[in-house]
Amino acid sequence: MKTKIKLFTLSFHLTIASFSNANFYKIIAQENLKSLANIENDQKEGFCSFIEKIDNQSFGSVVKTKLEKQLNPNTHDKRRLIFSLLDEYEKNHETPTTSIIDIKTIQDLELLCGSKSNPQFYLGSQIDRTITESGRIALYKRLIQPTSNTEELQSQQEIIKELVNNQELFNELNDTLKNLTIPENVVLSFWDSEDIFKMMLEQNKVLNIPFLEKIKSFKKLSRWVNRSEKILEGRGRIITVFDWVSTALMLYGAVELPFYAITGKNITDKLPIKDFNKIAPYTITGAMCWAFGRVFSEQWNSRITGSIATNNYARGLYYYYVEWDTEKIIVNGFQTKMSHVANYINSLQKIASITSQNPILNQKLTTVKKFNKNLEKLASKSNDLKHLFRLLQTNTIKKKENANRFLDFWSRIRVAYILMTDLKNDFIDAMLAVGELDAQLSIAKLYKEFENKDVKFCFPTYLKETATPAFSIQESWNPMIAPEKVITNNINIGSTYHSSPNAIITGPNAGGKSTIMKGFISAAIMAQSLGIAPAKEFALTPFKNIITYLNITDDIAAGNSYFKAGVIRARDLIETVENNTDGFTLTAADEVFGGTNNAEGQAAAKSLIQTLGENNNNICITNTHFPLITDLQKETGLFTNYKVSVEYDQNGNIAYPYKLENGISHQKIALKILREEGFGDVFLDRAQNTLENINNL
Known part of the structure; x- marks a missing residue:
């Protein structure tokens, strides 16, 4: 039976704040799981439905079905599993975080989840070239954790350049990661609370005597017997x-x-x-x-x-x-799973060997460097881990001999499965390292993919020792638009480029103002997180804060109207800019205070934009339909007016160039758009008369 995904499976509660005091993986999960809202996932089975399924099928068929789902789980189940285990991991391990962007900015720019109408379409999904699920989470983590540390950013770029330019290294790592696809799924299944294989072992333990299990000495004996393949083999x-x-x-x-x-x-x-x-x-x-x-x-x-x-x-x-045929299916299922675990461990060792021989990866990638050191120690960390590693190298588990033959070695598989279940948490660090490496390889793939296309990714230049913030981007494009359709744009902001420190963009509806502005801000975030940006050239001062005022909606639950929600967000922008006294801030504001009457809305909007623009440590980019805001260029000298325009084809229909140019737009095309969308003459004539009356006031 299928059912729509339940968005709050993990009971994550999101607050609009920085990440400094938050459970980081919960925040990623809360946002990203919403992107799977339209994907069906398998409904969790209760005991009765499970028994009913066995009544309708043979037990062997049920085991086969369960195994197939573990080898090839659906997207939601796999994503949920890895978020769950990382959430638990984070409770005992500190996760370094930054607070350059907040949750509202992540939502505004659709970094981890798209709009309600298309939640699967978001920036993270558009730039994702990862192979493993751990790599995908690592990429999302990196995307929403930009840094203003120039040395870290330059190290990040060195890593990507090495992967881009060293084709042999790139191919070797890519091939090894491809071999991890199914093994990673199997390893993740050990965190599944409804793992049928684990349940079968629990029900068929040797010395499985409920009352005696409460006696400590007997429990110890039972544990020893069930982890000794020699005793189990003799039996x-x-x-x-x-x-x-x-x-x-x-x-x-x-x-x-x-x-x-x-x-x-x-x-x-x-x-x-x-x-x-x-x-x-x-x-x-x-x-x-x-x-x-x-x-x-x-x-x-x-x-x-x-x-x-x-x-x-x-x-x-x-x-x-x-019964023999069913047992054969069950044993083969266990053997298949453990052979994939063995492949996973072998691939980890191969990755460690490859990266340890490359000085850039070994020194610049902290997670991988730590992984290379810890992997050598892992096998000797405990007797149980030694035991597990030894069993994983046997021909039985590698499927080089039949586990069902006479006087078989099924006990080896059984013990290895029990040990892996007990020791799975020892492999999370390795999983995180693989994810980080996969994420870096994904960034390199993204860069290489666009090298010969009309639009490209570049390695941004990070400006240092400047008194005021600067932002210069050439042939910038928004990755949310199809590369073959997107239009590039340029802008220079800041005294470094002999330009004013702020930008005002005007233009008619659907002209591309918001898309262009979002492209600029997304480029800054990618430059400070991934080390590459969607542009031909990009230079910027690293920003300590990047914050947006976009997509404001009413919040009925909190009792906030559309206008009040905008007021709260405006306060966030002002406080962020004023509190950032030792770094630079990049702010983006789209159609501020549009939820009230025109006169008060313009007055409040102009005051907000002027307040943001007058701060020497801040760059403000704003879109507006309010004419008063464009006066700030003449009144303060701190703003430059830009516009997007529309054209008309030979049939009189609207055409959109989506190009940014200097100046103020005075075009009004809302009624024209309504006509093209099929609104009738009576409706439009009435609207036109009303507009003329307003203009004559």
């Missing part, structure tokens, strides 16, 4: 021998008794029926057949008794085969 061999003897006797009975029933004679005197009956009770199936035959032998002659016994033996053989 398994004994059981296997008895199973084969039982099968042989049932087979003999199924052949001998029909012959005896017909002829009254034995096929051979060496194994007469009376002797067989003495042996049969030593097996459960044989005992039942023997008892059944004994009861009927008192009432029926030997031929009838033989026929009944024959049927019982034949049924016993059939059910034995069914």
